[in-house]
Amino acid sequence: MVNFIIRRILWFIPTILAVAMVTFIVMNLTPGSPFQPEGANNLRQDVIEQIERHYGLDKPLPVRFVIYLGKAVRGDFGESYARRSQRVNDILRRTVPVSLHLGAMALAAATIGGLALGILAAVNQNGPLDYISASFAILFYSVPSFVLGIMLLIFFAIWMPEWTGWRFFRVGGWESPRDWLLPTIALGAGPFAQLARYTRSSMIDVIRSDYVRTARAKGLAEQKVIVKHVLRNALIPVITLIGPLFAALGTGSFFVEKVFRVPGVGQFFVTSMSTKDHPMIMAVVLLYGTFLAVMNLVVDIAYGIIDPRIRLSGGGE
């Protein structure tokens, strides 16, 4: 077990390095430095050189990469190009908690709702509840989060007040808990559907297995069979879904935050794309990459502890 964990942790480092390198290379191949093309602005050559020195752009790429990494490891992501005089760290400190808050609420809602719906659907297999849940799941699963967000916004924040005069929901913002509701639904819907679908099929696989038949044959109450025998085994594979789920929440938040004007890191990230704010882009990608890698690591280790077959076969491939 210790071997397995060490192997997974060692693998984590090259992954993050590769993510950082890919991002760094992709970003720096981008045409669109303020000094390109030659003579694009009327600054004197020595002024340009001074600015480049200030931002450390005068050194060759590999050196810049190493310097950047060295600083990033110590938690310094540099200065934002687009919002001058603001350090990336300050922006992150302001925006990341908002995104984490939204993400956590969406995750909690998705997990509770998805597991409950998946279990109910599996227990009532092919019943009306199963069909209703399947329809909802497939709808939320296939419709992009920003489309769902816009639809929610139009319906609850524009049409409802017009029709009923009930002005509960507002068009975006993040001031009071009532502003949290719609973004949470929009962001959580996809993971919710994925979880419900996966839980249902995992439950049904287990319900058909021999030991469940045995449990039923020996006269165990249906509720006990489901809770003690089926649930325990069916929920193990669901853990593997957590990795992709976090990825979905992370990328979904870019768009949901834009729809609802949530002052989170996703919205900042999307703007820094168009302003070519390299330090900001780099920091957000690294943050997401590390976060995802850590989550995958935790999931793999948890899975290795719960299901011994995994660590014996030598890793989650």
Next chain:
Amino acid sequence: MATPQDRQVSQAELLAEAAEVIPLRQASLWGDAWRRLLKNKLAVFGLATVILLCSIALFAPLIAPYGEAEVVHFQLALETPSWYFPMGIDQNGRDMFSRMVYGARVSLLVGVVAQIIVLGIGVPVGAIAGFYSGRVDNALMRVVDVFYAIPQLLLVLLLVNMLGPGMKNIFIAIGVTGWVTMARLVRGVMLANREQEYIKASRVAGGGSGYIIIRHMLPNSLTPIVVALTFGIPQAIFIEASLSFVGVGIRPPQPSWGQMVGTGQQYIQSVQHMMIFPCLAIALTMLAFTFLGDGLRDALDVKMNE
């Protein structure tokens, strides 16, 4: 009353009839799958919608009353739907219906072309890695690991940021980031098939590696590839819509559904038709492809390793 002789005759007739009928119903993989697909109502709905969308995309100039970026009349800007303009007018005085029709063209084109790139890179790489395994396979799987560490949408955002907006760059970005999934899939199927007896038989009969891959292994990997493609197209459409929504996708004035939603949001307080129709179109397209993909997967009996 039928004499025993009669019965014999009738049995012979029956046999003859059966002999005529049986060869007609050839049990080919695709024929069976097609029949199973047609029994699935949702899949048929998905297929019909996809065909409808394709025809709209193909015949866009015949269906749309105005050009894709033609200003009908600036005075009419933000006009809500009416008899003459069933989906209303946008902020620049352009007919929303026409733009929606041309938007279907953009969405499907992105979906299909991106998947062709995915196929073009993913299948050969996956086939080679799966067939030769060993060092090639190891190298590929490490690349796959790195790609899997970054969500595809994030990578596409980065690439499009580098290449600049526009349809061609979106093709490239989605293709370049999407091939990993396909390569992994093909590799898995190849690995599973490699040890099968018919491959050994072909080897013994003197078949070279290239011949075996192309003649035996690829045809046997076809069903998972087809299913993966059916799920890949809406994924590409989804990515394009998301990029265009935040303004780094299809470059205006070329219309795209996602971009129309993004523009429409600036006017959300006064008019909503600019967002509702593209939103519905995106939702319907995604649903149709999901239904079709689910149906195909069941009909072809493919076990997807998600």
